[in-house]
Amino acid sequence: MAEQTVKTKKAPLFHIVGRGRGQLPAYLAWGIRVGAFLLALLLNAAFVYLVVQVDPLTFYQTMLKGAFGEGYLWATVKGAAKLLCIAVALAPAFKMRFWNIGAEGQVLVGGIAAAIIMFYCTNLPPVVIILLMAVCSIIAGGLWGLLPAVFKAKMDANETLFTLMMNYIAMNLVNYFYYLWRGPKTALGKINQTTHRGWLSSLWEERDANGFLVQQEESLFTNSDFWFVAIIIVITVLMFFYLKYTKQGYEIAVVGESRNTARYAGISVNKVMLRTMIISGAVCGLCGFLVVSSQSNTISTSMAGGYGFTAIIVAWLSKFNTFTMAGVSVLIVALEKGAAQMANQYGSIGFSPAAADVMIGIMLLLIVGSEFFIHYKVAFRKKTKEVAAV
Amino acid sequence: MIENLIPWLQQGFKFAAFLALAALGELLIEKSGSLNLGTPGTMCVGAATGFISVYRYVAAVEEPNAFVLIVLALGVSFLSAMLMGALYSFFTVTLRINQNVIGLIITIFGVGLAKFLSDYFVKSTSGNVRCDEAHRVFTAKIPFLSEELGVVSKVLFNYGFMFYLSIALAVVVALFLNRTRTGLNLRAVGENPATADAAGISVTRYRYLAACIGSGLVGLAGIFCTMEFKSGAWAVADIDSIEAFGWLAVALVIFALWKPMNLLWGSLVFSICYWAYMYLPKMLGINVPTDLAQMLPYVITILVLIVTNLRKNRESQGPAALGQSYFREER
Numbered sequence: 001m002a003e004q005t006v007k008t009k010k011a012p013l014f015h016i017v018g019r020g021r022g023q024l025p026a027y028l029a030w031g032i033r034v035g036a037f038l039l040a041l042l043l044n045a046a047f048v049y050l051v052v053q054v055d056p057l058t059f060y061q062t063m064l065k066g067a068f069g070e071g072y073l074w075a076t077v078k079g080a081a082k083l084l085c086i087a088v089a090l091a092p093a094f095k096m097r098f099w100n101i102g103a104e105g106q107v108l109v110g111g112i113a114a115a116i117i118m119f120y121c122t123n124l125p126p127v128v129i130i131l132l133m134a135v136c137s138i139i140a141g142g143l144w145g146l147l148p149a150v151f152k153a154k155m156d157a158n159e160t161l162f163t164l165m166m167n168y169i170a171m172n173l174v175n176y177f178y179y180l181w182r183g184p185k186t187a188l189g190k191i192n193q194t195t196h197r198g199w200l201s202s203l204w205e206e207r208d209a210n211g212f213l214v215q216q217e218e219s220l221f222t223n224s225d226f227w228f229v230a231i232i233i234v235i236t237v238l239m240f241f242y243l244k245y246t247k248q249g250y251e252i253a254v255v256g257e258s259r260n261t262a263r264y265a266g267i268s269v270n271k272v273m274l275r276t277m278i279i280s281g282a283v284c285g286l287c288g289f290l291v292v293s294s295q296s297n298t299i300s301t302s303m304a305g306g307y308g309f310t311a312i313i314v315a316w317l318s319k320f321n322t323f324t325m326a327g328v329s330v331l332i333v334a335l336e337k338g339a340a341q342m343a344n345q346y347g348s349i350g351f352s353p354a355a356a357d358v359m360i361g362i363m364l365l366l367i368v369g370s371e372f373f374i375h376y377k378v379a380f381r382k383k384t385k386e387v388a389a390v
Numbered sequence: 391m392i393e394n395l396i397p398w399l400q401q402g403f404k405f406a407a408f409l410a411l412a413a414l415g416e417l418l419i420e421k422s423g424s425l426n427l428g429t430p431g432t433m434c435v436g437a438a439t440g441f442i443s444v445y446r447y448v449a450a451v452e453e454p455n456a457f458v459l460i461v462l463a464l465g466v467s468f469l470s471a472m473l474m475g476a477l478y479s480f481f482t483v484t485l486r487i488n489q490n491v492i493g494l495i496i497t498i499f500g501v502g503l504a505k506f507l508s509d510y511f512v513k514s515t516s517g518n519v520r521c522d523e524a525h526r527v528f529t530a531k532i533p534f535l536s537e538e539l540g541v542v543s544k545v546l547f548n549y550g551f552m553f554y555l556s557i558a559l560a561v562v563v564a565l566f567l568n569r570t571r572t573g574l575n576l577r578a579v580g581e582n583p584a585t586a587d588a589a590g591i592s593v594t595r596y597r598y599l600a601a602c603i604g605s606g607l608v609g610l611a612g613i614f615c616t617m618e619f620k621s622g623a624w625a626v627a628d629i630d631s632i633e634a635f636g637w638l639a640v641a642l643v644i645f646a647l648w649k650p651m652n653l654l655w656g657s658l659v660f661s662i663c664y665w666a667y668m669y670l671p672k673m674l675g676i677n678v679p680t681d682l683a684q685m686l687p688y689v690i691t692i693l694v695l696i697v698t699n700l701r702k703n704r705e706s707q708g709p710a711a712l713g714q715s716y717f718r719e720e721r
Binding site: 016017018051099101151155156157158160161162164165166168169172173175176179180309310312313316350352353354355356357358360361362364365368369371372375376 | 425427477481485486487488490491492494495497498499500501502503504505506509510626637640641644679680681682684685688689691692695696699700702708712713717719720
């Protein structure tokens with residue numbers, strides 16, 4: 001027996017070790033993220049070169065022009081604001097570790113509620129309509145968010161799947177109203193095209209005795225887009241303080257860290273869950289109101305711009321910090337607009353709009369993938385002297 | 391009335407079959423504990439690459455060989471979708487990034503990639519392109535059964551080989567999960583990875599393989615949908631509808647309570663609901679609003695989700711570790 005050779009397996013070449021809490025200084029973490037971003041830019045340049053043989057320098061210039069150039073900047077800002085608004089709405093839910101995948105649906109029902117008021121309550125004064133629209137949107141979004149939370153709290157129903165399903169119900173609802181209101185026309189178009197009832201701009205527009213619009217001096221305060229962005233910035237700041245400096249925000253953090261700790265500390269987990277999901281859904285609903293009243297003035301399933309899903313990625317990447325979300329939102333929308341500009345200029349030689357989605361996919365995968373190196377490190381097999389087996 | 395019932399059932403069966411196949415792939419992945427929300431994107435990639443390869447093949451040779459056509463379509467779809475699955479598991483299993491986040495990125499990326507590839511290789515931007523040869527091969531019917539049995543032929547034997555392959559695959563997966571040791575191991579990984587790991591089962595290997603093979607099946611569903619349900623026609627708009635079908639497949643897995651055999655009838659329920667708006671008016675004179683009818687599959691899925699949670703029956707719930715990354719240090 002003594003002669004038998006013991007077959008020992010060598011340790012694997014490398015294994016993955018958690019860094020634990022806060023081991024990596026912030027500047028290094030951000031360094032990794034920026035590195036991933038630069039790598040993604042390089043990869044995208046290579047992708048573009050492969051497809052249409054545009055050299056990287058021209059590519060970056062075109063991207064910059066499409067995202068921040070004159071005449072393009074405002075579209076980027078508006079898009080980023082919309083994405084940011086949804087991401088901010090998701091922040092409290094995610095901080096609580098409640099996977100609200102249903103932002104898209106919550107925005108849509110908010111939009112539907114606003115549009116219903118806009119469509120049927122045209123006799124009220126403008127200010128009342130707008131206020132009513134906002135309130136109804138918030139309620140609709142809040143209820144849409146509350147429903148999955150109720151079943152999560154009562155019977156632990158999987159919230160990811162539940163909220164996902166709610167999206168498609170909302171989408172079909174939008175289509176239902178769209179076709180109901182469209183009637184025999186070919187497209188719905190803007191609601192209240194002539195009276196502007198329920199449009200944000202109706203708050204400051206003046207009309208003469210015949211009902212025609214009086215030409216007004218253009219200023220920032222008579223610009224719907226400005227208010228759209230401004231309101232979202234206010235929401236972002238408020239949410240930051242809500243999460244960081246209020247008792248409720250603290251409760252959310254505790255529930256997110258550990259439900260048992262929360263219970264032990266006397267926090268009613270179910271109550272926090274319901275309340276937080278109402279808030280999350282309500283902000284989404286508000287986003288729907290803002291889009292309908294100041295941007296689209298009508299409803300369609302693309303109202304949320306597909307940002308309901310992108311916002312999840314933004315919120316997750318930003319680790320629930322709403323200001324970081326602003327940066328990430330601008331980055332993603334800038335990429336999207338830049339890529340759209342590429343498609344615009346090089347569409348004729350084969351750079352289709354879909355290539356933009358591929359570029360965004362590459363970017364997101366790399367940035368999200370870099371999170372690995374922030375939370376884990378790879379430990380290689382140490383070169384130690386083989387100890388002779390006894 | 392009966393003359394309208396048969397097309398409805400035919401449409402229903404065709405739709406149900408590829409939906410069941412896609413859901414079967416997703417089910418296999420979910421059984422390993424990975425909630426792959428990338429399924430819609432994967433399905434689009436499978437459909438696009440499969441279509442491109444047969445389209446190019448038919449354009450390149452004078453007399454396309456039916457066998458080569460099938461192998462090419464299925465092989466390319468399966469492999470490309472498998473790569474999407476590998477990408478998913480690399481990020482979720484090896485890099486341990488959140489599954490929902492990666493799944494959604496895979497969907498955004500996959501839909502974009504599918505559109506890009508089809509623009510680039512088929513020039514589908516200008517409108518519809520068709521591949522009739524492949525369509526013919528994919529919908530070739532069984533000689534005797536599809537003609538001689540009257541109504542039965544029309545309803546049950548009116549489809550191409552993929553229809554029967556999907557049913558067979560569902561049976562195979564059901565047997566695999568419930569009757570083999572590997573299947574048991576796979577379920578163990580999905581229920582409790584830490585325990586499975588302690589028992590010497592490689593969580594990483596099982597999750598990788600489940601995601602790759604499952605995604606491959608999802609890809610097959612994509613090309614199946616294109617060739618049979620969409621009759622071999624291809625346009626960029628089709629990719630959007632395939633994405634929508636992909637989400638429906640994700641819902642179907644929940645509706646079927648994570649049991650492969652339930653997919654077969656569950657998918658039929660889904661598809662009858664989904665297309666009710668087209669046939670109910672003709673048959674019974676009831677007008678159903680399209681969009682409210684198409685909402686039904688999602689509504690009943692939510693109801694099923696609620697009811698199964700109400701009954702607290704462990705048998706009918708999803709894998710316990712669904713959606714959670716596994717890291718040995720943290721157990």
